[in-house]
Amino acid sequence: MSETIPVTGRCHCGAIEFAARANPERVLICHCADCQAFAGAPYRTNVMAEEGSFALRKGTPKVYIKTAESGRRREQGFCGECGCALYATSAGEGPKVYALRVGVLAERASLVPSAQIWRDSALPWADSIGDLPAIPKQP
Numbered sequence: 001m002s003e004t005i006p007v008t009g010r011c012h013c014g015a016i017e018f019a020a021r022a023n024p025e026r027v028l029i030c031h032c033a034d035c036q037a038f039a040g041a042p043y044r045t046n047v048m049a050e051e052g053s054f055a056l057r058k059g060t061p062k063v064y065i066k067t068a069e070s071g072r073r074r075e076q077g078f079c080g081e082c083g084c085a086l087y088a089t090s091a092g093e094g095p096k097v098y099a100l101r102v103g104v105l106a107e108r109a110s111l112v113p114s115a116q117i118w119r120d121s122a123l124p125w126a127d128s129i130g131d132l133p134a135i136p137k138q139p
């Protein structure tokens with residue numbers, strides 16, 4: 001396993017905070033339809049945390065169990081106050097490996113994706129936003 005770095009996560013309202021060690025070489029964009037729905041966005045970006053490194057620092061996330069087409073059950077952790085998606089991990093007992101939602105991490109700018117998965121369900125315009133007019137802030 002490559003070097004991991006310390007990361008900290010915080011939801012928008014601040015009710016939930018967590019820390020973990022994340023692997024900057026395992027940052028993935030996911031274009032699956034579930035990620036599109038959960039994120040309310042064209043795709044979602046995740047980073048894998050080192051096993052056993054995830055630690056809640058504040059609050060208790062709400063958990064929604066998603067059952068995939070494969071039957072695999074995954075816990076989706078989110079803030080029950082502001083709705084921010086925080087992580088996914090395996091449901092039930094056993095070692096938990098967390099996939100952290102990069103958008104809630106303070107270190108997000110330096111967590112650069114190395115691949116995109118579920119490309120078959122990518123939105124047709126997902127690659128072309130670089131061609132759009134770019135306005136620095138809310139116009």
Ligand SMILES: [Zn+2]
Nearest residue numbers: 011013079082
């Ligand atoms: Zn919140």
Ligand SMILES: [Zn+2]
Nearest residue numbers: 030031032035
């Ligand atoms: Zn996905």
